[in-house]
Amino acid sequence: MKLFKLQSLKFLWTLKPPNRALHGHPRLLASDVHSQYESIRRGKQEIPKYFNYASDVLDKWSEIEKAGKRPPNPAFWWINGKGEEVKWSFEELGFLSRKVANVLTKECGLQKGDRLIVILPRIPEWWLVNVACMRAGIVLIPGVSQLSAKDILYRLQASKATCIITTDKVAPAVDSVASECQFLKTKLMVSKDSREGWLNFTELCKNQAADHSCVKTRIQDPMIIFFTSGTTGSPKMTQHSQGSLGFRPLLSERYWLDLTPSGMIWNTADTGWILTSVASVYDPWVFGSCVFIHNLPQADSAVILNTLCSFPIDVLVGAPTLFRMLVQRDLSSYKFMNLKYCVSGGEPVNPEVMEQWKSQTGVDIHEVYGQTETGIICSVFKGMKIKPGSMGKAAPLYDVQIVDKNANILPPGQQGEIAVRSKPIRPLGFFSEYVDNPKKTAETERGDFYVTGDRGTMDEDGYYQFIGRYDDIIISSGYRIGPFEVESALIEHPAVVEAAVVSSPDPLRGEVVKAFVILSPAFSSSDLKSLTQDLQDHVKKTTAPYKYPRKVEFVQELPKTITGKIKRNELRDKEWGRM
Structure with a gap:
């Protein structure tokens, strides 16, 4: 195969191994x-x-x-x-x-x-x-x-x-x-x-x-x-x-x-x-x-879409941010050369984004769930029914369960912590340890399980749904509210580009839902008071009414880690005066 010249890889021209032609290419x-x-x-x-x-x-x-x-x-x-x-x-x-x-x-x-x-x-x-x-x-x-x-x-x-x-x-x-x-x-x-x-x-x-x-x-x-x-x-x-x-x-x-x-x-x-x-x-x-x-020094939706049209790529894998960005464009003018399968991981994909991508491209987005510590432990694999909001079933080699604080397995439909059985045999795909931090390593074990720190549920069919990080769960007037569901509802509104939801102190309810919202440029000059009410009404109609954000703050950007995950803890600490 030809090695094309690169400035930083000039040595490749002279370092090719002896050419050996391939004779026949049976599948x-x-x-x-x-x-x-x-x-x-x-x-x-x-x-x-x-x-x-x-x-x-x-x-x-x-x-x-x-x-x-x-x-x-x-x-x-x-x-x-x-x-x-x-x-x-x-x-x-x-x-x-x-x-x-x-x-x-x-x-x-x-x-x-x-x-x-x-x-x-x-x-x-x-x-x-x-x-x-x-x-x-x-x-x-x-x-x-x-x-x-x-x-x-x-x-x-x-x-x-x-x-x-x-x-x-x-x-x-x-x-x-x-x-x-x-x-x-x-x-x-x-x-x-x-x-x-x-x-x-x-x-x-x-x-x-x-x-x-x-x-x-x-x-x-x-x-x-x-x-x-x-x-x-x-x-x-x-x-x-x-x-x-x-x-x-x-x-x-x-x-x-x-x-x-x-x-x-x-x-x-x-x-x-x-x-x-x-x-x-x-x-x-x-x-x-x-x-x-693709080198992609910057995430450019036009470059990504044109690449999919120009190269025989079967499978596209990316964070939800990628698909949120792509569906902002009119995809009708793009004809993908070979794309058959899309996978997203890192954070849940908003159901609205999945629906838009499917309707415009004809290709489903298959969600996967995992952690740095575990690799992929749940997935919506090919041929599986896709349930919007679900991250699929347990991957091979893993026994995934929803457990309570005492490591008891909870029945379908009940909220708990997502966990993977790690005893008596630790799964092969697991990390070995947190280096030089045995205390943190030990804290990941509860009973016979490795606990992820994420809350979720499992339905009768064995599909898992992510609710939020354990620390991100909002308890308002006794209701447990996961931020992702509220964020997904908000992002369906045309005024919202991105949103982050955290708890905020409230003298009556203990804590309430607060949304930090980045507006679309088309709505930047809107009456913010009226727009706030519109967003609250939208969430009430889209999900359970008690989950709507009682507080809304419009911001230019959201704090994120270097890997692009929203730092909800920073927003939460700011709300609770811990910064």
């Missing part, structure tokens, strides 16, 4: 890779002691590809919207990632178990570093590109990372705090330019050999650490093992992604999110599918 199901794990899935064989995703999955696909048993579909396809693109086969991915693994081990001196922070946008190097870390047994710590110097300092100090890889844009922020990070030994910069104190990633890769031997890793060895969003308190280091992210999709089949070796998935999430690791690395490549990436 290959992912079961060809999964077959050796079928007995494990059926409980007839124990989970293996050793596992490495790079050698046991990616290299296997490379062998299948070289044997001519995989369709002529790239493993990785990247564009930047300016005419530049990169395509890699699995063989090329292996070839290049071995070079990067040599850079990390030979040039940077990193060893198995060392920690590396990578802060890169959606550029091909991010994927090479991911696979290289698997090969070398280095623990990867991804971070979003919007991290401030303060955020970077916290992550470097908390993780004791010995190496960081980033761009020339972020390098000055790293330099401003590096003197306070005693464990940081090596700084690598992805750039065509040089910078004092930094190694040039591109130049080092250019001169490396590609004969790296993959290290032997145990299935419980640490592989990746995510920092949680930090909606309440400082972000925690959530550690996943080789098995929890890499081995899990081998056992769980296509429960949330309907992909084959001829398929192509585009996930628009930021590289610092667990959703990108799950939907742009581990799960698609288990099935030999193509991971499609």
